[in-house]
Amino acid sequence: MRFFADFHIHSHYSLATSRELTPEKLDYWAGIKGIKVVGSGDFTHPGWIKELKEKLAPAEAGLYKLKNEYKINGDSNTRFTLTAEISSVYKKLGKVRRIHNILFAPDFAVVEKISSKLQNIGKLTSDGRPILKLDSRDLLEICLDVSDKTLLVPAHIWTPWYSVLGAKSGFDSIEMCFEDLSNHIFAVETGLSSDPPMNRRCEFLDNYTLISNSDAHSPEKLGREANIFNCELNYEAIISAIKKGSSPEFLGTIEFYPQEGKYYYDGHRKCGISLSPEETKNNNNLCPVCGKKVTLGVLSRIQQLSNRPASYQHPKQLPFHSLIPLKNILSAYLHRGVNTKKVTTLYHDIINKTGSELEILLNFSVNDLNTLLGEELADAVYRARSGNINITKGYDGKFGEIVFF
Ligand SMILES: [Zn+2]
Numbered sequence: 324m325r326f327f328a329d330f331h332i333h334s335h336y337s338l339a340t341s342r343e344l345t346p347e348k349l350d351y352w353a354g355i356k357g358i359k360v361v362g363s364g365d366f367t368h369p370g371w372i373k374e375l376k377e378k379l380a381p382a383e384a385g386l387y388k389l390k391n392e393y394k395i396n397g398d399s400n401t402r403f404t405l406t407a408e409i410s411s412v413y414k415k416l417g418k419v420r421r422i423h424n425i426l427f428a429p430d431f432a433v434v435e436k437i438s439s440k441l442q443n444i445g446k447l448t449s450d451g452r453p454i455l456k457l458d459s460r461d462l463l464e465i466c467l468d469v470s471d472k473t474l475l476v477p478a479h480i481w482t483p484w485y486s487v488l489g490a491k492s493g494f495d496s497i498e499m500c501f502e503d504l505s506n507h508i509f510a511v512e513t514g515l516s517s518d519p520p521m522n523r524r525c526e527f528l529d530n531y532t533l534i535s536n537s538d539a540h541s542p543e544k545l546g547r548e549a550n551i552f553n554c555e556l557n558y559e560a561i562i563s564a565i566k567k568g569s570s571p572e573f574l575g576t577i578e579f580y581p582q583e584g585k586y587y588y589d590g591h592r593k594c595g596i597s598l599s600p601e602e603t604k605n606n607n608n609l610c611p612v613c614g615k616k617v618t619l620g621v622l623s624r625i626q627q628l629s630n631r632p633a634s635y636q637h638p639k640q641l642p643f644h645s646l647i648p649l650k651n652i653l654s655a656y657l658h659r660g661v662n663t664k665k666v667t668t669l670y671h672d673i674i675n676k677t678g679s680e681l682e683i684l685l686n687f688s689v690n691d692l693n694t695l696l697g698e699e700l701a702d703a704v705y706r707a708r709s710g711n712i713n714i715t716k717g718y719d720g721k722f723g724e725i726v727f728f
């Protein structure tokens with residue numbers, strides 16, 4: 324069965340407490356038809372896990388679905404898998420390391436065992452994504468001790484501040500981080516600011532499956548990056564497809580254009596300075612305005628650690644689809660902010676007509692787009708799909724922007 328999966332949404336619990344997110348709201352995913360799998364997130368938080376237990380019922384082995392009384396839009400095809408993100412902050416090899424990892428668990432019993440071990444290490448109640456003074460390797464060991472069905476995937480691996488390969492507080496390889504347990508790492512999350520070809524420039528990542536998740540901060544951003552599976556619909560089949568990382572079970576990913584990501588280029592947001600890796604080198608890593616060190620972006624970091632040129636094409640490269648979220652396209656089209664009323668209203672009008680953002684972005688023919696959206700907007704969607712667009716590059720926490728018109 325072919326289906327989409329987005330395993331990592333930015334802390335559900337903190338979103339839930341700001342009343343933005345509930346399991347019910349996760350039950351739609353930008354209107355995608357057919358089966359989709361969403362990570363529950365935050366399984367270490369007692370408040371969120373209580374809500375999940377109350378609202379979810381077992382579905383296929385290791386997957387859950389909303390109970391009927393909580394469904395918002397009738398016959399839902401959403402499945403939940405139990406996931407969490409842990410922020411590990413610790414000293415290793417003389418440096419402070421700040422690393423985010425995503426955990427996958429097969430059922431609530433396993434989740435409870437992991438949480439009961441982690442609560443001896445740090446506070447699980449202050450955030451949906453707990454910050455623990457815990458070596459990533461030891462976190463992996465705890466998960467494997469509880470159950471060999473768990474999976475740990477390093478999150479957004481190139482983000483400068485909080486990732487396994489990050490320029491500020493990461494390592495130079497997966498092995499340096501996970502040491503003797505490295506062979507239990509099967510996949511890495513590429514994050515918004517990098518796409519598969521950028522990662523494949525690093526030979527040391529050849530044996531890892533590249534997965535993509537939205538890390539969404541609001542429900543409508545679910546699926547802005549995602550994975551495409553073609554396997555049985557159950558937890559073990561999904562995990563085994565991730566581990567194998569090739570077709571026919573794992574078909575590839577849906578990607579942000581990396582230039583749009585918040586950490587693609589180098590620079591200083593406060594000083595309004597955005598630099599390419601070459602410009603940064605020529606400036607000795609210093610900001611031409613304030614003279615301090617710039618924040619190195621993902622492209623620079625990949626160049627540091629890679630042993631292959633930018634043009635390198637990996638023979639086993641899986642297909643991937645670069646998308647621009649419909650709201651961002653509308654924002655550029657209307658010359659209005661992404662979160663303005665005008666953009667939101669048009670977005671919902673279109674979704675109500677079509678039922679599916681991803682269908683529009685990926686599959687609708689030019690003719691269908693013309694009929695549905697009018698020629699000018701249809702052209703924008705089509706150009707976004709084919710990559711025929713300009714993007715001002717993201718840097719130092721500032722998203723890149725699309726320029727169409
Ligand atoms: Zn994170």
Ligand SMILES: [Zn+2]
Nearest residue numbers: 591594610613
């Ligand atoms: Zn500066």
